[in-house]
Amino acid sequence: MKGEPFELQGTRVLVADDDAAMRRMVTTALCRHGLEVYEAESGEELLWATQSMVLSAWPWDGFDLLITDLRMPGLSGLDVLRKLRESSFTGPVVLMTAFPDAAVASEAARLRSWLLPKPFSLASLSTLVLALLEPSLDDRDLHHRPAN
Amino acid sequence: MSQLAAPRSLRPVAKKAFPLPQKLTRRITRVNVVPLAVGFTLLAALGDYLTGVEITFTLAYLCPISLGTWFRGRGFGASLAGLATACAFATSFSATPRQSILTILWNDGGALGLLLLAVWMLDRLRSYLNREQAERRIAVEQLRHADRLNVIGKLAAGVAHELGTPLNVVAGHAELLGLARRTPESIDESARTILRQTKRMAAIIRHLLDFGRESGSEKTTVNLDDLTVAAARMLANTALKTGCTVVVAPSSVPVLVLANAAEIEQVLTNLIINAVQAMPDGGVVRLRTAVEHAPGVAGSGSSFGCVSVVDQGSGISESNIARVFDPFFTTKGVGEGTGLGLSVSYGIVSDHGGRIDVESSPGRGTSFSVRLPLLAETE
Numbered sequence: 001m002k003g004e005p006f007e008l009q010g011t012r013v014l015v016a017d018d019d020a021a022m023r024r025m026v027t028t029a030l031c032r033h034g035l036e037v038y039e040a041e042s043g044e045e046l047l048w049a050t051q052s053m054v055l056s057a058w059p060w061d062g063f064d065l066l067i068t069d070l071r072m073p074g075l076s077g078l079d080v081l082r083k084l085r086e087s088s089f090t091g092p093v094v095l096m097t098a099f100p101d102a103a104v105a106s107e108a109a110r111l112r113s114w115l116l117p118k119p120f121s122l123a124s125l126s127t128l129v130l131a132l133l134e135p136s137l138d139d140r141d142l143h144h145r146p147a148n
Numbered sequence: 149m150s151q152l153a154a155p156r157s158l159r160p161v162a163k164k165a166f167p168l169p170q171k172l173t174r175r176i177t178r179v180n181v182v183p184l185a186v187g188f189t190l191l192a193a194l195g196d197y198l199t200g201v202e203i204t205f206t207l208a209y210l211c212p213i214s215l216g217t218w219f220r221g222r223g224f225g226a227s228l229a230g231l232a233t234a235c236a237f238a239t240s241f242s243a244t245p246r247q248s249i250l251t252i253l254w255n256d257g258g259a260l261g262l263l264l265l266a267v268w269m270l271d272r273l274r275s276y277l278n279r280e281q282a283e284r285r286i287a288v289e290q291l292r293h294a295d296r297l298n299v300i301g302k303l304a305a306g307v308a309h310e311l312g313t314p315l316n317v318v319a320g321h322a323e324l325l326g327l328a329r330r331t332p333e334s335i336d337e338s339a340r341t342i343l344r345q346t347k348r349m350a351a352i353i354r355h356l357l358d359f360g361r362e363s364g365s366e367k368t369t370v371n372l373d374d375l376t377v378a379a380a381r382m383l384a385n386t387a388l389k390t391g392c393t394v395v396v397a398p399s400s401v402p403v404l405v406l407a408n409a410a411e412i413e414q415v416l417t418n419l420i421i422n423a424v425q426a427m428p429d430g431g432v433v434r435l436r437t438a439v440e441h442a443p444g445v446a447g448s449g450s451s452f453g454c455v456s457v458v459d460q461g462s463g464i465s466e467s468n469i470a471r472v473f474d475p476f477f478t479t480k481g482v483g484e485g486t487g488l489g490l491s492v493s494y495g496i497v498s499d500h501g502g503r504i505d506v507e508s509s510p511g512r513g514t515s516f517s518v519r520l521p522l523l524a525e526t527e
Contacts, residue, residue, distance in 0.1 A: 019313050021341055025320040028334075032327070071309055073479060098312025099305045119316035122323045 008034045011133055014049060016040035016068040016080070017096070026067060026096075029122040030129060043068070043075030047083055063091060065132055067116075070097035070104065078104070081111045092132040096120070181219045185212030189232055209236075213263055214270055222271040229263035306476030306487070310352050314345040355488040367500075369523060370412070372403040372437050372453045379416035380435055383424070391430025394420065399437045403453040405520040407500050412520075415493040415504075419457040419516045422489065426461025426514060434458040439522060451522040452502070456515055463510035472506060493518075 013035050017023040020041075027037045040046040046068060066084070070077035077095045084093065093113040097104060100117045108115050114128060189212050209232040217225025233256050240252045321338040324330070330338075380394045387394050416435075423433040435457055442450035464472060471477045473494040478487030497504045502520035 019317075021317045021345060022313050024341070025317050025324070028324060029320065069313075098309040098316075101305075118312040119319050122320050 008130075008133065010036065011065070012036045012038065012063045013065045013067065013129070014038045014040060014046060014063045016043065016046040016066070016072070016077075018042055018069065018072045022069070022096075025122075026125065029125060033126060033130070035129075035133075038063070040068075043072050043077065043080040046080055047075070050084065050089060051087065062089075065092050065094070065129060067094045067096065067129075070095050078107055078111070081108075081113055085111050094128065094132070181215050185216045185228060188212040189228065189235070209263065210266060214266060217267045217270045218274055222267060225267035225271065226264060229260060229267055232263065233260040303475055307352075307356065310476065311349055314349045314352075317345045318342050355492070358488070358492050367406050367408050369404055370407050370409045372405055372412075372455055372520070373398045375409060375413050376416060376435050376437050376455055379413050379420060383417065383420050387420070387424045387433065390424060390428060392424045392427055392433055393431075394424075394433045394435065397434065397436045399439060401439060403437050403439055404523045405453045405500075406523055407520060408496075411496045412500070412518075415496050415518060416455065416457070418489040418493045419518070422516075423457050423459035423461065423514070426459050426463075431460040440519065452519040453522050454517055454519045456517040458513060458515040460513040463512060463514050464506070464508040465510055469506060469508055473504075 013030055015023055015026050015030070015037060016039075017026070018041060023039050023041075027039060030037045038049065040049055046066065050062060050066070068077045068080055075083075077097070081093055081095070093111075094116050095104075095108050095113050096116045096118055098118040100115050105115055114132070116125065116128060188208060191208070209229075213225050213228045213232065216228045236259060237252065237256045240247060240255070246252075321342050325335060325338050377396055377398070380396045384394050420433060420435070427433075435455065438454050438456075440452045440454045442452070468477075468479065473490050474487075475491040476487040477491075494504055497518055497520070500520050502518065505517045505519070506514065507517075508514040
């Protein structure tokens, strides 16, 4: 993955999955692109992390991209997403799910997130993440583009 | 044609004909309806022939014709009506003194029309009822089908999720292995992760097979006390690691049931493990066996051997308690539980003709009771 089309240094991604192995794999794959990757074990932790980042006086303004599993104990991916959108988080969110049925798909689209059906290849994950992080792209353009 | 002022000699025939629908319809079956109808028709024809009076026509003919129509259809009913009218015609034609031919034709033609009208109406009613019944059957069948699909769909969703994640991890690490610039350590770690995830998938598949396993396993006479003590002893050490003590309170009499010892032990093990996991800070798991008699019903069939597993854990919330026996329902983290333990236990206990109940007060603890039908009360 040489010659990235744009600057990825300092781009922050948060990965939430209750499955440690899955989390590690996604993290490893994304780190290879030079992204700064953070991990959360549950929906609650993800919410806590995003909100405290926004509130804190750190020299950063939160995460550029969130990747979360759909089915987790406690808050599910969709619950988290709903709360995020309520708290006016506008960044891109990717939902990983093994069973993307119509209800989930429509709800995900309504909340302006991208469904990534499992099992996915790391190449398609990278493509989607890089496309979402590309600063020149308008949010609306992406919605007309297939996820992978 | 209805000559209401019937002669005295006819009364018995009329009385016989009237109560027929109420009294005999229960005994009339598909098999005997035809001889019955023919017999009645012949009887009525004979009566007509002997007396020359038509009251039998309306009373006695209508019955077999109605029955014939109801059970054998319109054609059969119409044939009976034709036969009956022909008999009536022959009777009045050969009677002395003979009425005018026009009167006979008028009477019998009217009678035939009336009978055919009855046949037609009954046939319509019958086909209407048939259609209703068929529609209801189809609706019920569709509901059952939808229910089955729902269960299969739930199971499929569960399987897709449970297997999807480890599959994804395996595929991802395989992809990572293929990339350049990998250190030996990271390659080693990827390989180990793949192996671990494969084992996890194998475990899920094994549980699934348990879930859908064939029933009718070999059953022997077992003492529930022994099984409970054995299960408790097996798990005592594991429980101690999290600070839990397993206490057994056996019944005063032997609790003998017909069961597959290994399966029931699996159920008890599942319940004890759940109880221990519900108390991460330690506590006491109480196992109690007892003989129970269902209240109000006498007889040996209503006695149960009961094992209860009581913990002092966090309890199950109101919304979750209805789902605890659902396949893949779990509140445990990934890798700790597949959500199949209780549903497998439920299947096993149902197979044994018993039932498994759960009571829980959130914050105070949960109690699972397994009830199995007691072997004949000889002891």
